Every structure is written in C-alpha cells, then in structure tokens.
Amino acid sequence: MTAPLKRRKPNQKRAQETRARLLESAEELLSKEGFSSLTSRRLAKQADISVGVIYDYFPSMQALMYWIYEVRLKKRVEIFDATMMGDNLEKPLKETFPAYLARMQTEHMWSQLDLELDNAAESDAKFGELIAQFREELTDRFCAMFEARGSSLSKAELRRLAAYSHAVDHASLRLQRNSNKDGKAFYGELTTRVDLMLMQRGGILDYEEVEELIELLVAD
Numbered sequence: 176m177t178a179p180l181k182r183r184k185p186n187q188k189r190a191q192e193t194r195a196r197l198l199e200s201a202e203e204l205l206s207k208e209g210f211s212s213l214t215s216r217r218l219a220k221q222a223d224i225s226v227g228v229i230y231d232y233f234p235s236m237q238a239l240m241y242w243i244y245e246v247r248l249k250k251r252v253e254i255f256d257a258t259m260m261g262d263n264l265e266k267p268l269k270e271t272f273p274a275y276l277a278r279m280q281t282e283h284m285w286s287q288l289d290l291e292l293d294n295a296a297e298s299d300a301k302f303g304e305l306i307a308q309f310r311e312e313l314t315d316r317f318c319a320m321f322e323a324r325g326s327s328l329s330k331a332e333l334r335r336l337a338a339y340s341h342a343v344d345h346a347s348l349r350l351q352r353n354s355n356k357d358g359k360a361f362y363g364e365l366t367t368r369v370d371l372m373l374m375q376r377g378g379i380l381d382y383e384e385v386e387e388l389i390e391l392l393v394a395d
Contacts, residue, residue, distance in 0.1 A: 210295040
C-alpha cells in the first residue's frame with residue numbers, strides 16, 4: 176500500500192517520539208472536538224511543539240489526516256487478520272467472531288475518533304479519494320473471509336454485504352455519539368445482530384448458529 180502524500184520518516188529516537196506525540200495529540204483533538212478543530216495551531220499547542228515542527232513531518236494537515244487514517248486502518252486489518260484469518264479459518268465462527276469483537280472493543284476501534292475520520296472523508300472530497308484505497312482493503316478482507324469459509328455468493332454480492340456492514344458501523348457510531356450508556360449498548364447490540372445476519376445471508380452461519388451467537392454476545 177503506497178500513500179500518495181509523501182512524508183518524512185523519522186530515523187532517530189527523538190524524531191520517532193515527536194511523531195508519536197503528534198499522533199496522540201491529533202487523535203485526542205479529533206475525538207474530543209471533531210476534525211474541524213484539527214488545525215496546525217491547535218495541534219502544535221496540544222502537542223507542545225512549534226507549528227514548524229509539524230510541517231517538518233507532513234507537507235499539509237491533509238497529509239497528517241491521511242496518516243492518522245492509515246495507522247487506524249492498519250490496526251483494524253491487523254485485528255481482523257489475527258482473529259478471523261489464517262489458522263482461525265479452521266475454527267468455528269462462534270469462537271473467532273467473539274474474539275474479533277472483544278479485540279476491537281479493547282483497542283477502542285469503534286470510537287468517536289473513527290466517526291470523525293469518516294466525517295472528514297465525507298466533508299473533504301480529496302481526502303475521501305485518498306483513503307478509498309484503504310477502505311478497499313477492509314472490503315477485500317471481508318470478502319476473503321467469506322470465500323474461505325465457503326460462501327456461494329458472487330464477489331459482487333459479497334462486496335455489497337461488506338458495503339452494508341461498513342454503513343451500519345458508521346450509522347451506529349453516529350447514533351451512539353450523543354447517547355447515554357444504555358443507548359450506546361442498544362445500538363451496539365443492533366450492529367452485532369446485523370453482522371450475524373449478514374454472515375447468515377452469506378451462507379457461513381446457519382440460523383441456529385446465529386441464535387447461539389446472539390445469546391452469547393448480546394445476552395443481558
């Protein structure tokens with residue numbers, strides 16, 4: 176995967192620490208105040224560095240956003256591969272899917288940060304185009320898992336299932352944004368149910384297995 180926006184790669188420990196601080200500070204601003212708050216001045220203040228240092232590493236704030244999304248997506252792919260692919264394809268989904276959900280939750284991969292990154296992509300056409308290749312990788316993983324488990328759906332049908340799953344995730348994040356604890360749990364449960372129904376539609380879970388997983392994952 177090659178990013179279309181070049182950035183400086185730190186080779187020294189100090190440079191690596193600065194870059195890590197930029198990532199942490201940018202993610203904090205995005206999560207708490209939204210992507211519109213992520214200006215060079217706000218980020219410099221948050222990270223306790225000069226504005227010029229930011230541009231030592233990134234040619235623009237758009238390039239910085241692209242990098243944040245790249246880091247986030249690589250983490251999602253890593254989690255998916257570690258829990259759903261490889262040797263895990265030989266295990267039943269009643270074992271691998273709960274492990275995937277648990278790891279995603281532990282790593283806070285369905286969070287306000289993810290919603291703000293999606294908002295940025297929708298609000299900035301150029302940024303949306305840049306991250307399209309990364310979204311494709313998630314879709315490819317989704318389809319590969321279904322195919323490896325024997326789904327009879329065509330590639331086009333599987334890609335539609337993947338698109339629907341991504342849309343449900345995004346809608347759930349939006350609904351959870353201003354919800355209380357009970358509301359967040361409610362929308363999270365619905366999202367899990369949809370994912371399981373998509374697996375049934377794809378032919379890799381039967382009705383009884385779906386009901387078993389629902390009882391396991393969304394029981395009070």
